[in-house]
Amino acid sequence: MARFRTWVGIALAGALSVSLAGCSSTGGKRAEDARKAAAQGRAAVDTPRWTFAMITHSGDGDTFWDIVQSGAKQAAVKDNIDFLYSHDDEAQQQAQLVDAAVDKKVDGIIVTLAKPYALKAAVARAEKAGIPVITVNSGSEESKSFGALTHIGQDETIAGQAVGEELNKRGRKNALCILHEQGNVGHEQRCDGVAKTFHGKVEKLYVNGTNMPDVQSAIGAKLQADKSVDSVVTLGAPYADTAVKAKADAGSKAEVDTFDLNAKVAAELKDGTLGFAVDQQPYLQGYQAVDLLWLYKYNGDVLGGGQPVLTGPQIITKDQAAALAEYTERGTR
Numbered sequence: 001m002a003r004f005r006t007w008v009g010i011a012l013a014g015a016l017s018v019s020l021a022g023c024s025s026t027g028g029k030r031a032e033d034a035r036k037a038a039a040q041g042r043a044a045v046d047t048p049r050w051t052f053a054m055i056t057h058s059g060d061g062d063t064f065w066d067i068v069q070s071g072a073k074q075a076a077v078k079d080n081i082d083f084l085y086s087h088d089d090e091a092q093q094q095a096q097l098v099d100a101a102v103d104k105k106v107d108g109i110i111v112t113l114a115k116p117y118a119l120k121a122a123v124a125r126a127e128k129a130g131i132p133v134i135t136v137n138s139g140s141e142e143s144k145s146f147g148a149l150t151h152i153g154q155d156e157t158i159a160g161q162a163v164g165e166e167l168n169k170r171g172r173k174n175a176l177c178i179l180h181e182q183g184n185v186g187h188e189q190r191c192d193g194v195a196k197t198f199h200g201k202v203e204k205l206y207v208n209g210t211n212m213p214d215v216q217s218a219i220g221a222k223l224q225a226d227k228s229v230d231s232v233v234t235l236g237a238p239y240a241d242t243a244v245k246a247k248a249d250a251g252s253k254a255e256v257d258t259f260d261l262n263a264k265v266a267a268e269l270k271d272g273t274l275g276f277a278v279d280q281q282p283y284l285q286g287y288q289a290v291d292l293l294w295l296y297k298y299n300g301d302v303l304g305g306g307q308p309v310l311t312g313p314q315i316i317t318k319d320q321a322a323a324l325a326e327y328t329e330r331g332t333r
Helices: 002-024 027-039 063-078 091-103 116-128 156-169 185-197 212-225 237-250 263-270 282-299 318-329
Strands: 051-056 082-087 108-111 133-136 151-153 174-179 201-206 231-234 255-259 276-279 314-317
Touching: 051 063, 051 091, 051 282, 063 082, 063 237, 063 282, 082 091, 091 108, 091 116, 108 116, 108 282, 116 133, 133 282, 151 282, 156 185, 156 231, 156 255, 156 276, 174 185, 174 212, 185 201, 201 212, 212 237, 231 237, 237 255, 237 263, 263 276, 263 314, 263 318, 314 318
Parallel strands: 051 082, 051 108, 108 133, 133 151, 174 201, 174 231, 231 255, 255 276
Antiparallel strands: 276 314
């Protein structure tokens, strides 16, 4: 709850600063004009109509990336940007999508680096063509060396460590960490982070994330075979509910916790089906990536000072779920 209050305090401080700007200058009016423009689907600026492309490692049907896109699209409207989105969960295909964006001579590229070295040549090609690149969500450790302006997301190791600490507070002893995409460096970092701070045992379970029945079966089988498992940690919101079903199938009493937040997760936190969630604020990742590219094109601005711009982690429990429900239902948390 203390963490949640801290975030509320930050939000209130931000709101107060906008209010004071409105009293002392035209800052408040400009901010309000920008908000109204975005709400009406029109640009709040008169800069050129640049084109930005976002290319992610998402598979089909992942609600997390719907939230990322929601943020990116709203920023694109505000900033007078043509926004192009494409994705592929196969790294080589994702690299080809980056190459295609370079061939289109877009004005900026946003890319995820879940499997970074498969994307290195494509990112270098964009840099050589003079196209600014921002990495988002995954690949924070490689972003700078690859030549990106900055990275936006959460530090996956730190996020994993936060989970380990939360499990300790809950008195857990045996955690099962579910990896749904083999080769994703961020997923490995999350589970390794849990192991760094958790006082109990952590075991990794690799599953085929593109086949939910198989995911459910694999988790259920493990819970049936090892009754000592008292916590299951999934690495994405869509997998949390599947883990809950697997728990029921196995007759297990393990607590299910998850990375990421959506409307379903918020509801299950509220009713106690899930223990806690780790929010990395995907809406912010999309919104800030577009906005920072626009700022770079318009004013040469770069945030981060060579370090990632962090959007998480924030531990969300039953106490905070109700307050965030309306945001998850509209697709921005």
